Amino acid sequence: MRLLLIHCDYMEYEVKKRTGVAEDIDDASRAGRMEEALTVFTAVEKGDEADIEEVARRALENIEDVAHKVNTSNIVLYPYAHLSSSLSSPEAAMHALRIMEEQLASRGYTVMRAPFGWYKAFRLSCKGHPLSELSKTIELERHAKSVSIAPAGRVDVPQALTAEERLVSSFYILTPEGELVEPERFDFADHQSLKKFLTYETEKKRAVDRIPPHVELMKRLELVDYEEGSDSGNLRYYPKGRLIKGLLEQFVLQQAAQYGAMEVETPIMYDMNHPTLRRYLDRFPARQYAIATDKKMLFLRFAACFGQFLMSHDMVLSHRHLPLKMFELTRYSFRLEKRGELVGLRRLRAFTMPDMHTLCRDMTQAMEEFYQQYHLCMRTLESIGLGLQDYEVAVRMTREFYEENREFVASLARAVQKPVLLELWSERPFYFVLKFEFNFIDALDKASALSTVQIDVENAERYDITYTDEDGSLRHPIILHCSPSGAIERCMYALLERAHLCQQDGRLPTLPTWLSPTQLRIIPVSEEHVDYALSLLDRLQGVRVDVDDREESVGKKVREAGVEWIPYVAVVGEKERKSGLLSITVRSLSERSRPHIEQMSPEELRNRIMRECEGLPTRPLSMSTRLSERPRFK
Known part of the structure; x- marks a missing residue:
């Protein structure tokens, strides 16, 4: 990466014309001005793609060092291709710029980033002191490529992921009697699995330091194996494994149909620069795969959400149609999970996600559906072979939602007749105000979410999904996101891990x-x-x-x-x-x-x-x- 750092009295720019790789911008970003700023002209180079995060980290160190020396907290990030003749891909450059922008902002700097991929006019007034004009070159060590290779087409880290990393939340144990107990005061003597789950959630150690038992089992039983010819987290299924996977897929489809969901099918790739999708990418806590074509930058879907939302936008809906349920079995969904977290069937980059969305008239109807789908998920896992004793319940929400709906939240613990983990957020970091997960705790004490339902309060408006109410007015519905089983592969993982735990207890391992x-x-x-x-x-x-x-x-x-x-x-x-x-x-x-x-x-x-x-x-x-x-x- 090449940096040109200029300490200036002011820096201002104005957008003139877009190029073929221009990012979509709003009117406020078409021009900008910042006083008393350190302007950082930036060119991301081809070699940086070996480890974009590391290059961005080193660039940040240099920028902060200079900002400290010139005593300014105002930073202008200005993409400037003319600093290098060996430029990276546009998506890699955007990824680096967004990391730098978000990290600087999180560290207390006031940041203005000029739009990427646009022809711009700019003016600045350089201060002219010895440190006012500096150039920097950020290079990876020679061995970096063999240590950490970023997959081609990696997309920028969504804002939701960085928000999740910064999120401060409070954990409690909610008893079936409705009592909210601080973890240090709760007696875990008869709830060791819940204790392990709490530890996993609070310590946030997601990486796996040894091979979990189900990996040996999936190979020995000739079900599934790694595929060296593909990207990490993409597996091959032998006939027996494909049979199990196909039966699980068929069963969850059957459950959704019996629940009244319409089965649909949506594309597996979407335009990264579609304005609505771009905003949703930043609100969903997952990294994406990107594909460059001759005309567009596309990303592989990480869920069926946006396909079903775009479909819902084109529907003519009345309050009589609600609640309206749509279902898709996404084979496959793609998420660019970190390498250290990829292992066996537990966490993958390509997976099959049963994805149901329910359009609800208002929050009252949404909460009624949420409770029904809570029980749907329990029935689904029970039929798969995973009972209440095999997973722990997590219920997550804003503190405001909890205070307004204490009795409703307590009913979730009563329904399972065991204590559940409650997480309260001081603010809403995502698009949902409430969600639950059923989490399986494996032999390595790692938790993996299976079934889940979320109450989404953002996306109906974002996608302009409307229905006609009784009085003839157009209203935005509340949307539920539901996966009755969680990822199909993760169900297989849970069944194999449970079989191993049975064996550890002296019982014979089995599948249903x-x-x-x-x-x-x-x-x-x-x-x-x-x-x-x-x-x-x-x-x-x-x-x-x-x-x-x-x-x-x-x-x-x-x-x-x-x-x-x-x-x-x-x-x-x-x-x-x-x-x-x-x-x-x-x-x-x-x-x-x-x-x-x-x-x-x-x-x-x-x-x-x-x-x-x-x-x-x-x-x-x-x-x-x-x-x-x-x-x-x-």
């Missing part, structure tokens, strides 16, 4: 029967019983059943079925062929070294498995029925 890639495995005792095993398939229709016809010992086959967490295992030989009954090992009732075995007919077994999966989606086996015909995944 409806999600198990193989629900029943038949093991012939010899080659001459393979045909009999295969003949049973017609009597077990609707069940995902496979046959281990490999040339291995029965003992090894039984052990491997256990390693794969198969819910039901049948060993068939001459006795079974003659009697017509199967000896079934039921995993959910078994203990280590103590298998639970029951005798039943194929029809009885089929009916039992079907009852366990009643009302839940089903899919056929994802690989060959015969294990001898299946590939192995490294």
